[in-house]
Amino acid sequence: MLVRPLARALEAAGHEIAGQAGSVAAALKELGDTTFDAVVLDTNLRQQSAEPVAAELRARAVPFLLVTGYDADQLEGSFSGAPCLSKPYAVEDLLAAIDRLHRDASTHQAFG
Numbered sequence: 196m197l198v199r200p201l202a203r204a205l206e207a208a209g210h211e212i213a214g215q216a217g218s219v220a221a222a223l224k225e226l227g228d229t230t231f232d233a234v235v236l237d238t239n240l241r242q243q244s245a246e247p248v249a250a251e252l253r254a255r256a257v258p259f260l261l262v263t264g265y266d267a268d269q270l271e272g273s274f275s276g277a278p279c280l281s282k283p284y285a286v287e288d289l290l291a292a293i294d295r296l297h298r299d300a301s302t303h304q305a306f307g
Contacts, residue, residue: 204286210293217241222248231257233296235289238263238274249273258300260292 202212214229216222218241226248234252236259238245250273252259260278261270267279278299280292 201286201289204290205293208290219243219245219247223251226251226255226257233257233293233300234259235293236261238265238270246273249277258296260296262289 202215205212213231214225216225222236222240222245234257236245236248236252238261240248249259249261253273260280261274262280262282262284263270264282267281270277270279278292278296280289
């Protein structure tokens with residue numbers, strides 16, 4: 196779930212927050228209800244693996260950025276190969292990673 200200061204920073208940089216979810220079930224519901232250009236996804240939502248959400252994002256061809264406390268080489272399954280930003284991170288790093296995600300998706304070089 197994005198905290199308010201982070202959401203404000205993203206909006207100030209020109210990004211629209213289309214939805215927020217604090218659990219896997221809520222994230223999957225949001226995916227069914229809303230169209231997303233890209234998603235910032237924590238690998239754990241309320242101490243539950245967000246891998247089902249990553250799998251659904253891949254199935255829908257929605258680019259996503261993982262934020263995690265794990266090493267990228269520890270991520271498997273639907274997380275594998277996804278762009279990753281390690282916690283803790285600076286807002287500037289998040290914004291740069293989102294810009295790369297959009298650029299890669301627009302040139303059809305998104306991971307897969």
